[in-house]
Amino acid sequence: MATTAVLTAKGRDEYQAAAQAGTIVGKVLGWGTNPKAATAAASDVALFTEAAEARVTGTAAVVTTTTTNDTYQVTGTITSGSAQTIAEVAITDSTTKPFSTTWSTAPTTTSGTSGTSAGSYTPANSTYIQDASGEVMEVTAGTGTTSLTVVRGANGSTAVTSAASNEITQGAIPGASVTGGNLLMHATFTGLALNNGDSIAFTCQIKLT
């Protein structure tokens, strides 16, 4: 896993929309465990494996890094409710978590186009899911069932061999919107070992050129 932080493609989309509307982009923080040690990428649409804790509405501000007011900053603290290792954080625009389940039988290798989910896939067809492996897939058939047909390597992601029990989470690509599924910034890092009651105070800064 590479340690990195990215403004996602959806984040860029939201920035443009917010600038046009004169509003602010998201300031909600969520974290996850990233058990597959995937690397955050601009193509991501959700946390790789979101942890159980509720998302936190952070504090947004425009601050100065190099030139006046050139940086968008979100700060917030999340407290762990159990012993776990946290290895990713994201900025979204909603405290609601999107649809998520796991593969019972994942699509095979990097080209398989069918898989079986553990829970019934409630979003509509032609929606997108983030696999814990780092790949984004488009679900083209199977809504309301557990038998899903997918297009691999969607939203500019790279197809990666998945596995049963990998988390799959719905998320929005640019031009679309999913309640709880609009991922604006995503960062992966070496895992931080927490016990129940430990917290992480995050400061996330985004500076566009």
Next chain:
Amino acid sequence: MAETSNVKHTVEVSAKVIRADGTVHDLGVIAAQHKSVLKRLHWRLFGHSQAQRRIAAANAHPSVAR
């Protein structure tokens, strides 16, 4: 349309681990991507390893499990 976006931007995530007993581990920047070539090089050569050391130190001093 495939989105291979990676517009030029800088993102930095800093973190402080606050143990349940009040102990604070200030980790500084733990994840980053820089537009500036020099800052990117600095992160790769120094910043990343510094972050790794700080994270390891914080993980070596956990709070008592409740």
